[in-house]
Amino acid sequence: MSNRPQTNLVRIMEELGSALLDVIAGEIDPERSVEAIVIHDPLDEPDAPRGGLVLGVGLSESADVARVLTRLGLSGTVGLVVRAPFTADDEVMAAAASSGVVLFSLTRGTAWAHLAGLFRSLMTPGGPDDARPVTFGGILAGDLFAMANAIAALLEAPVTIEDRNSQLVAFSHPQESRSPGAAQGRQIPRHYTRLLEEAGVFQEITRSDGPVVVPMPADALGAMDALESQRTVMAVRAGDEVLGTIWIASATPLTEEHVRVLRDSAKLVAMHMVWQRTDADVERRLRADLLRSTLDGGPGSAESAHRLGLRDEPAIVLALSLHAPATDQLPHAALAAERKRIADAFSVHLLFAHPRSTVGLVGEVAYAVLPVSATTADAEESAVRLANEFLLRVRSSQTPFVGIGSVVPETSQLPRSRSSADRALRVLRADVVPQQVARLEDVHAEALLLELSVPARDVPSGPLARLMAYDASHQASLVDTLRAWLDAMGDVTLASAAMFIHQNTFRYRLRRVAEVGRLDLDDPNARFAVQLQLRLLAITPER
CATH class of the missing domain: 3.40.1390.20 (HprK N-terminal domain-like)
Structure with missing residues (x-):
């Protein structure tokens, strides 16, 4: 290796x-x-x-x-x-x-x-401790507070950095020593942010290649220092994507030299923001590796579970996967990003249900371990309810499916719960049942059929093949007749009612089934063979 x-x-x-x-x-x-x-x-x-x-x-x-x-x-x-x-x-x-x-x-x-x-x-x-230190502009990668301090020193003005959702991510330290009123100047009030949005100021900021001056009315900031009377805002970009903004509080417009410094600083801030994505992904991969080890079982699984913060208590595994028709597949990179986004949203959703739940993306499947305290049936029903609530809230171009595993009494048995979740997920992915969430108990028969490696699923043989050929050439319904009779356990009354035909007509068709298919309906092995073939043919290929 x-x-x-x-x-x-x-x-x-x-x-x-x-x-x-x-x-x-x-x-x-x-x-x-x-x-x-x-x-x-x-x-x-x-x-x-x-x-x-x-x-x-x-x-x-x-x-x-x-x-x-x-x-x-x-x-x-x-x-x-x-x-x-x-x-x-x-x-x-x-x-x-x-x-x-x-x-x-x-x-x-x-x-x-x-x-x-x-x-x-x-x-x-490996993990973050194994990584070589990387710097951008002489500042340790991802340290936005150090960047805010450096920009503030060059511009001689307080600085804040916000993400693209207008959430404060860093501010310069000199603001700490200002008056209590000025301490609020780290970020403009949320109600004023909404006013800026309605006035189209943020659209102007994102469209502009340079800094935009945003006047600050007295009613927005109250009795604050004169340095806070206006803000100069610079969008932080990486290509066409706006990652965030840099806000400078000052009483007068920036000089040309300050504008040049701000433009150069915005490029460095962009690199630090991109790095933060990468750094977060390192932590995500570490947790995914630990979760993989826990769910695989083996000598190191107990240590992995401990590092994930899982206790030795009853738990259940959920398996989430995204799928789309072959005609609507995303490119590999876009699909990988979408899986990560949905997995992160799934993690946040489950954390509200239980603070010790953990989610990790293992290959193409996001696995979740959810501690439970209720009885087995109640715990599984609760997991189904949580999964359905998540699917109602999440929006994706791909179709999400969630397989619900069985409840296990201790951490060492999580691989068993994972196995049942995988089997339920496989049925959902095969489009055999109409729902997007299922327990193995709910789809056990379909799971068994999918696990059979029988060529009859693709190429029918024997009596069924003869009946299908006859139906195709004579526009008959002998296969439907046989299926209805088998589903009704040989009860002609129920089978004829299901097909909306008279009992005598049904009996005539059933005799034709035996003649054309050369099928002995009194032979239990013959009945089992054709019924198995019919069930396998109903299982569509996985999407």
């Missing part, structure tokens, strides 16, 4: 794609890993290592890019990044397709060194 640091393009696009990178040629293969970051040098072009991701510094001409793509394909390189704006012509598209190298464009204003640092952070194995 290789110990080289690695990640894959799906995860890179999941973390950085909406902010820094766009795919402009080629298709991402989720099975190919990224094992090295290489800088392109036009004067010295050694072969990139297999699994390398090449930073195409200085590449801007289509002919040069096409030539480099072709050469990189020979060595097994997975991707090439060029600076935006870049338009892929037919030659570049053909080179990317034939070489198997994905061509990305990097958002303008993003430093190559910063991008390389982000790539390497995604490739770092």
